Amino acid sequence: MDPLTVALPKGRMQDEVLGIFAEAGYRTEPDAGRKLIFPDVTGRLRFLLAKPGDVPTYVEYGAAAFGIAGLDTVREGGHDLYEPLSLGVGKCHLALAGPASWLGRDLRKVPYLRVASKYPRLAQQYFQQRDLSVEIIYLSGSIELAPVVGLSDLLVDLVQSGRTLKENGLVELETLMESEAVLVVNRAVHKLRAAEIRTVVDSLADVLARRKELR
């Protein structure tokens, strides 16, 4: 059987995630990560490094069987995937934030609200559920600038420590969703190679359970 391909997010989380796979029995050569695609030592898996936002796409099309991606990215993209396992890393939440003057204000009483975000779909869904009419201004980074310079009233962005918000004189108003790195699986591959997929998922789950106990 061909090795199962795992799409990994290049960068911050890469080593941490490879560590989890190594502990589960899928070790890689120490300097393997310098290539974009490399096997594990057992030959059962093959890792590819992709831009974090692209990981769900690789998996949805079946170019990779598995992927590791932030739940926020998966949901924002509306990707149709299985999410059998949360990895407990990369924890953060998607928050509505703005200048402190907005604390305690009832948003339903604001007729026109402009919100900057890198997550237009999730933001829109959230505001629709709350019956608010909001203009979403899409930005691809440095979202916290938007309210500061008057581009928007509020922003929706991922918050990890909250430091960036603080530094820009912003406060969190509401939480839209909790996020962390999840294992995503292609639907068709999950059906066709069920036993192999299960072995990988179970061995990763064992590692996560062990780590939880140690903590």
Add this chain to the structure above:
Amino acid sequence: MNVPLKRQRPHGLNELYDEQAAIKSALEDRLLGIFDRWGYRRIVLPTFGYYESLSSGASPALQRQMFRFFDREGEIIALRADMTPLTARLVGTRLYDSPLPMRFCYSGSVFRYEPPQAGQRHEFTQVGVELIGGASPEADAEVIALAIASLKALGVGEFQVNLGQVAYLRAALGDNSVQGDRQEALEQAIGRKNDAEVATLLEQIGVSREAERQIRALPHLYGGREVLANARDLSLNAAAREAIDYLEQVYALLVAQDVAEHVMLDLGEVRSMAYYTGISFHGYVQGLGLHLCSGGRYDDLVSNYGPSMPAVGFALGIERAMLASSVSADLGVDALFAADMPASVRRLIAALREKGLRVEIDVVGRHGKDLLDYARQRQATRVIDCASEDRFALYDTGERELSRDELLEEVSRWTH
């Protein structure tokens, strides 16, 4: 610079030509040929209809995907998003008193507005069957076996049919007084096999321990025959047990027909057409990240249009099949003739076509090297050039000069 609109196409539409177009019709022909040999009669259905009629029984998600517009009377018209409601309407309104069961097959475009990703097209071709009037496991097993025969015929390599039971899911979820938004959220979480999310939702809803055990087991209920016993053990009500009994009978019939090796029982798959009431299945092939065909039992759909009638069917996406199929198309020309041939040769050309050979005449009027270059592009196996009324050149594996009589003699020997 903007490309003028008249040169553009809306997203998600196909224009096929050359090999792709030939492969598509070859696959359609193969499937329709199989359906014919299983006794399924062809039906031709309209491309659009009243939204009210086409959306009946569809899930809200599919309803949102339907292309809609107004006709001149102001009624809402929709393009068909699948063939089953149209078949159900045909049966419910016109054919309800025909002898049962009725076996129908179809091939045609369906239209769905879907975000442009992962192989989703706005127009794609569905080839499928509907077996109407059979309420027994025998009918379900026939349709599943026919889906398997179809997948085999497509030359898609290794494939698998995942067989689930909507009635079991409904019994499991319905017994827990979960409703509205939460039911949808729960189904979505089960659909993603997201265990943590399912657990959180069940806690919020506050279901019994047994119900929680049953629902959390759903994503893991896949495999061979053993799944049936596990599912039965987890059942909390008679409806769930009956659903499993029925599935077991269908599975036994598939075993008896020697096709069970392709079947994986999969009770945790919640994604299927909203109108399914019993078994449902999806076909997958190695190397394609999407399902290739899907089907199921829909006992409550025909009654939307007329008398109640049990039914089961499946449809296969031809464009997806083309991604996986090893079927190739031969576009090669058997003989290419230069244009200015004498009448006696032209009569032979007509005879060759009668015999089934693919014969082209070069209406552009090329000769010599130009004709041979063109012949190469058309993959012509024989080229006949004409130098004068009685001097011809034949290029096949070699190159020969022939008189007219020799040419006539030669050509009359060619067969397909």
